[in-house]
Amino acid sequence: MIQAFLDIISYPFLLRALVVGVLVSLCAALLGVSLVLKRYSMIGDGLSHVGFGAMAVAAVFNMAPLAVAIPVCIVTAFLLLRISEKSSMGGDAGIAVVSSGALAVGVMVISMTTGVNTDIYNYMFGSILALNSADTILCIILSCIVISVYLLFYNRIFAVTFDETFSRATGIRTNIYNMILAILTAVTVVLGMRMMGALLISSLIIFPSMTSMRLCRTYKSVITISAVVSVFCFAAGLVFSYCCAAPTGASIVIVNIIVLVVSGIVKKIIR
Amino acid sequence: MALITCDDVTLGYDGETVLTDINFKIESGDYLCVVGENGAGKSTLIKGLLKLINPMRGSISMSDGLRVSEIGYLPQQTAIQRNFPASIFEVVLSGTLNGMGLRPFYSKKQKREALDKINLMGLAGLEKRCYQELSGGQQQRVLLARALCATSRMILLDEPAAGLDPIVTADLYELINQINQKMKITVVMVSHDINAALKYSSHILHLSHTQLYFGKTLDYMGSDAALILSERGTR
Ligand SMILES: Nc1ncnc2c1ncn2[C@@H]1O[C@H](COP(=O)(O)OP(=O)(O)OP(=O)(O)O)[C@@H](O)[C@H]1O
Ligand SMILES: [Mg+2]
Numbered sequence: 001m002i003q004a005f006l007d008i009i010s011y012p013f014l015l016r017a018l019v020v021g022v023l024v025s026l027c028a029a030l031l032g033v034s035l036v037l038k039r040y041s042m043i044g045d046g047l048s049h050v051g052f053g054a055m056a057v058a059a060v061f062n063m064a065p066l067a068v069a070i071p072v073c074i075v076t077a078f079l080l081l082r083i084s085e086k087s088s089m090g091g092d093a094g095i096a097v098v099s100s101g102a103l104a105v106g107v108m109v110i111s112m113t114t115g116v117n118t119d120i121y122n123y124m125f126g127s128i129l130a131l132n133s134a135d136t137i138l139c140i141i142l143s144c145i146v147i148s149v150y151l152l153f154y155n156r157i158f159a160v161t162f163d164e165t166f167s168r169a170t171g172i173r174t175n176i177y178n179m180i181l182a183i184l185t186a187v188t189v190v191l192g193m194r195m196m197g198a199l200l201i202s203s204l205i206i207f208p209s210m211t212s213m214r215l216c217r218t219y220k221s222v223i224t225i226s227a228v229v230s231v232f233c234f235a236a237g238l239v240f241s242y243c244c245a246a247p248t249g250a251s252i253v254i255v256n257i258i259v260l261v262v263s264g265i266v267k268k269i270i271r
Numbered sequence: 272m273a274l275i276t277c278d279d280v281t282l283g284y285d286g287e288t289v290l291t292d293i294n295f296k297i298e299s300g301d302y303l304c305v306v307g308e309n310g311a312g313k314s315t316l317i318k319g320l321l322k323l324i325n326p327m328r329g330s331i332s333m334s335d336g337l338r339v340s341e342i343g344y345l346p347q348q349t350a351i352q353r354n355f356p357a358s359i360f361e362v363v364l365s366g367t368l369n370g371m372g373l374r375p376f377y378s379k380k381q382k383r384e385a386l387d388k389i390n391l392m393g394l395a396g397l398e399k400r401c402y403q404e405l406s407g408g409q410q411q412r413v414l415l416a417r418a419l420c421a422t423s424r425m426i427l428l429d430e431p432a433a434g435l436d437p438i439v440t441a442d443l444y445e446l447i448n449q450i451n452q453k454m455k456i457t458v459v460m461v462s463h464d465i466n467a468a469l470k471y472s473s474h475i476l477h478l479s480h481t482q483l484y485f486g487k488t489l490d491y492m493g494s495d496a497a498l499i500l501s502e503r504g505t506r
Contacts, residue, residue, distance in 0.1 A: 037355060152375040159365040162357055163349055169321040170369040170421045171340025217401035218358035 004239050014242065016136045017128045021195055021234050023143035025204060027188040029230030030150045032209035033223055034161050034181055042092055043080045043182065045202040046099035047189045050076045052123050052198035053102035056110045066138055069190045076102075077182035103198075126197030126249035128241070139191050146184050153180060158219055196249040207256035208233065211263045233259055272335050274299050274425060274457055275320060280329035282312065282319045288327060289315045295476055295485040297459065299335065299424075302451045304468035304488070305461045306500065307478035313461045314347050316478065317429050320459070337425065340369040343418035345411075347429035347461070353403060359413050360398040363389055366420030381420075388416040392446070408439040415443075419450065425457040426450065432464060440464070444471060465500055 008014040035041050051069045058068035076098065083094035106123070131139065150157070159167045160177045168174045185205075192201045212225035237252030244251075273296040280293040290312040297303055305313050318324045319331060322339045333339070343366070366388075367381040389398050392412040397405070402413060411431060418426050428447065432440040444467050451458045451471075462468050468475060469488060477484035477496040484496035491497050 037352070155365070155368060155375070155377060158357075158361065159368050162355060162362065162365060163346075163351055165323070165346055165349070166344055166417070167365075167368075169323055169339075169344040169346075170342070170366070171338070172368060213354070213356055217356050217404070218399070219356055219361050220358075222356045 001239065004243050005235075008239065008242055013129060013131070014238075016131050016133070017195060017248070018235070018238060020131060020136055020139045020143070020191070021238060022231050023140060023147070024188060024192040024195070025208075025230040025234040026227055027143050027146045027150075027184070028192060028201075028204040029208045029226040030147065030223060031181065031185050031188055032205040032207075032230075033212070033219075033226050034157055035185060035205060036209045036213070037161050038181075040084065040181070040185075041202065041206050042095050043077065043084065044185055044189060044205045046080055046095040047073050047077060047186055048193055048198045048201045049099035049106075050102040051190045051193050051201075053106035053109075055123055055193070056106035060109050060113045065194075066135060066190060069193070070142075070187060073186035073190050074183050077186040078179065081178055081182045122197075123193070124197050124199050125247055126193070126195050126200060128195060128238075128248045131194060135194070142187055143191055146187055149180065150184060153177065154223075157181065162219075196252065200249040200253050203253045203256060204230070204234075207253070207260055211256075211260045214260075214263045214267050229256075229259055272299060273297065274333065274335055274337050276330075276332050276334065277320075278330050278332070280319065280331055281327045282315050282324060283327050284315075284324065286327075289480065290319075290478065291481050293329070293478075293482050295482070297425075297457060297474075299457055300451075300455060301474055302448075302458045302472045303460070303474045303476060304472035305459065305476045305478060306463070306465060306468055307483075311478045312480055313478055314429055316476075317344075317427050317459070317461060320427060341422055341424055343420070343422035343426040343456075345414050345418045345426070345428045345431050347433065349414065351402075355403060357402050358399050359389060359394060359402055359405070360385060362402050362413055363398075363416045363420055366417035369421050385416075385420055388419045389413075391419070392416045408435045408443070411435065411443065412446075415446070419456075422456065423454075425459070428458065428460040430461050430463065432462070432467075440467075447471070 008018060035044055051073050054069040054072040055065040058065045080095055080098065156172060156177055159172060160174050164174050189201055192204055196204055208226045208230035211229050212222045216222045216225050233255040234252055237255040238248060240246060241248040241251040275297040277293045277295050281288055282290040305316065307313050319326060321342060321344060364377060364382065364385040367377065367384060371381065386398065389395065392415060394409065394412055402410065405413065415431065432443055435443065447458060447460065448471050450456050472488050474486065475484060475488050475491040484491060484494050
């Protein structure tokens with residue numbers, strides 16, 4: 001295990017994957033708690049599909065995938081937030097329409113132009129080799145920004161998540177914090193997508209917070225444990241995928257599932 | 272001096288009026304009880320006072336330097352979900368957010384204030400407990416502590432005693448009375464408990480889609496509006 005880890009950091013591309021992965025896992029864990037509690041987890045899922053569509057289009061037109069996908073996802077996040085607030089229309093149906101539509105566009109564009117299935121495969125299920133060094137720097141900067149913004153607004157995000165009406169009544173501009181949450185999620189989803197794949201990235205957001213909510217009863221501890229679980233599962237998944245030549249995204253998700261199940265058992269035993 | 276003045280106010284949702292012709296004043300130090308049957312528009316009025324909804328007509332003005340963000344609020348129903356992980360301390364502390372401007376983190380003073388309010392509500396020692404694991408009465412007191420953290424001047428309580436047993440209810444009313452008398456905080460309380468309203472309040476506002484009565488509690492006893500309530504058997 002240790003040896004495998006040392007191997008990993010001796011390869012530049014794996015080291016890049018490790019650094020970016022840890023940062024993105026942190027972002028996902030922090031945001032995940034708020035998203036799950038606000039019942040916004042479907043938005044994360046929808047965004048990943050839109051990100052897939054955007055990246056596919058960018059690849060076809062030879063544009064930088066991240067530079068296209070991030071703004072597209074941010075705009076979509078605004079829209080999805082609108083849709084889910086106007087619940088009379090059926091928020092989840094709206095999100096499903098947008099996400100499967102974007103997926104269809106992405107698949108169509110890729111298959112019509114390149115006809116090669118490996119691209120689709122990589123975008124859908126992720127690839128550890130996907131990051132070049134320019135991407136890496138951008139990812140590191142953006143995820144540091146996401147983490148700092150989240151921490152700066154931590155107390156306000158808590159208040160808005162816990163009781164939106166009270167927050168609004170006492171003069172907190174709740175819409176702004178919902179928007180901030182959506183934007184941060186959009187950025188995180190796009191950053192994590194290359195490695196985890198469009199189909200698996202939302203699990204990075206949901207699983208760690210589910211695990212920590214089973215174990216902890218205060219908000220701060222939930223956030224902390226969620227971050228720890230997320231980073232641990234990512235590292236363990238990466239090592240496993242390196243040792244067994246398994247797909248990275250899937251390995252990370254499986255480790256997350258195991259941790260979730262174990263946390264359930266631990267909770268049963270403690271009670 | 273009047274803290275809040277309602278001038279010919281009409282309130283409603285999406286073009287449908289719920290309350291019309293509302294005219295009253297809340298003076299500093301008042302204890303105003305808002306009474307009326309279910310659906311009379313009491314909560315709607317509270318939302319109007321908090322600027323959560325805008326008046327369709329008329330104006331709700333605040334004076335004496337009172338700002339909406341300085342009003343503490345205890346909602347009738349909170350949409351707080353089951354299983355939300357949050358300690359009592361975290362919940363109460365979040366009440367102090369409106370007073371911290373652009374600072375990102377809580378100061379020592381805010382934390383001390385939150386603890387003070389927790390103790391005041393008789394919840395000392397429970398601050399690390401999870402909010403969702405408390406009884407309804409305890410939860411109500413936590414939310415009252417949070418509302419107190421948000422204000423030093425005025426507090427709006429929407430049926431604070433709903434669902435509580437008579438003893439806990441009496442304690443809660445006593446506590447609210449203390450807040451009004453000792454801390455000099457103006458109280459506006461929606462209540463179906465007319466006896467408690469008569470016992471503690473200084474003013475009564477009786478609503479039924481419009482304003483049936485507004486004035487001193489003492490004068491309310493013999494008024495026509497009071498008769499309506501007692502005929503309905505609420506008294
Ligand atoms: N969000 C809303 N949208 C549309 N109509 C609403 C909304 N909230 C309340 N109403 C309507 O406004 C009217 C008054 O409601 P309100 O909640 O103010 O009554 P209330 O006096 O507080 O009653 P209760 O004693 O049951 O709490 C009701 O007829 C209700 O249907
Ligand atoms: Mg009501």
